Amino acid sequence: MEAQPIRVATVNDEVYARLHKAITSGALLPGMKLTIRSIADSFQVSTMPVRDALRRLEACGLVVFGRRSVTVTLLSPDEVEQVFQIRLRLEQLAAEWAIARVGPHDLDELERILADMDEPGLSADQWRALNQRFHLRFYEASESDHLLRLIRDVWSKVEPYMAIYASRVDDFSESQQQHRFMLDLIRRGDLSGLLVATAHHLDYTAKTVVSALEERLASS
Amino acid sequence: MEAQPIRVATVNDEVYARLHKAITSGALLPGMKLTIRSIADSFQVSTMPVRDALRRLEACGLVVFGRRSVTVTLLSPDEVEQVFQIRLRLEQLAAEWAIARVGPHDLDELERILADMDEPGLSADQWRALNQRFHLRFYEASESDHLLRLIRDVWSKVEPYMAIYASRVDDFSESQQQHRFMLDLIRRGDLSGLLVATAHHLDYTAKTVVSALEERLASS
């Protein structure tokens, strides 16, 4: 139980959190133009915290500052694929570190998350949240805040597109099967097996997301 | 010749660039407390662009916002080592992509940079700049802005400590020898050899930097 310094919620952080969620959940679609003033008005705050929040989102790569505009980052299918490749390398490293330090308590929690994901009738958002929690929860065992933060940021970049994918598909059994297989490898401490499984899992996800994205682009 | 959109220099960007350089070059030491107002005064601008710039630096991990203070990020030797490990994975991926697309023009420029590094009487800052340019110039051939930006950011995190190291050592021949070896592998398209060499090179650098850092900590 490492005590994080208590951060009293500042408006800045709140705006950042809401915008981050809005973008990654797909509520604000990639390519959409944002205006600082409208956001400020809708949140009933001044433009200042919105500016700060957008700056931080810019550094995460979620928005892009133009000459006179702020737009939600729009990735081409090719870029999405690149980001997935980057994610893979980072997550493989995290897996290496995590598998060596994972404890029984961690395993229990991972198991519980998977159980939650088996629950029928999950919304796409709920499934995405649980899916992310499963992976990140495991990587937390790596005990590297730097790596974890990096993975989170890179994850965020492709999250909007996973939201698109998840909203069109209602069968996650294949993905869930892979999760169980990976958890089993983690339990047995099979690192090389886990690395392969992770690559396979991410490739599978990437292919699905990218093809869904290309299909959407072609139809427009 | 891909045309970058013309960014007229805003005060914000200028402040960001200066602070970034000040931190990575070691002029602002890790752990140092910053005050928005003093920075604004010294740059003869208002506090506003400084705030924006610091927010962006925060997202890059170069500064940390406390409750009532902004401090330059201070990394423990252990954290520095972690970041080097992350760098390695990212740079190996970049090497994979770059070695397949590198062209004669790129090779010429890399050669020229190495020649510049052979120049005797280089200051520590100059050597660091050239060293970074050599590696990043190669990775530019990967043609992935996302990966490149990520590497740049992660690099920045350990740059201050490389500055400490570089200021204490005046013999870079070992490092330079590794560079020449790597460039030769690039020329011959020997990917697996390059991956090993990259790992060796970064491990060597990390060990040197970390031990210099620990030595400095022990003596204080």
Next chain:
DNA sequence: CGACGCTGTATGTGATCACAAATCACACCT
């Protein structure tokens, strides 16, 4: 002599205002 508590200052946060430039619209010219 040291620890605790209070007060004053310093400083990040948020709001409001002013400005310049980019964008859009409409009208005009070719």
Next chain:
DNA sequence: AGGTGTGATTTGTGATCACATACAGCGTCG
């Protein structure tokens, strides 16, 4: 009818002001 130039509006940028609170310095008490 299509392209172009001009004006109005939008909108990000930067400055200044007000405020609440963390932090330091000092005094007092045990």
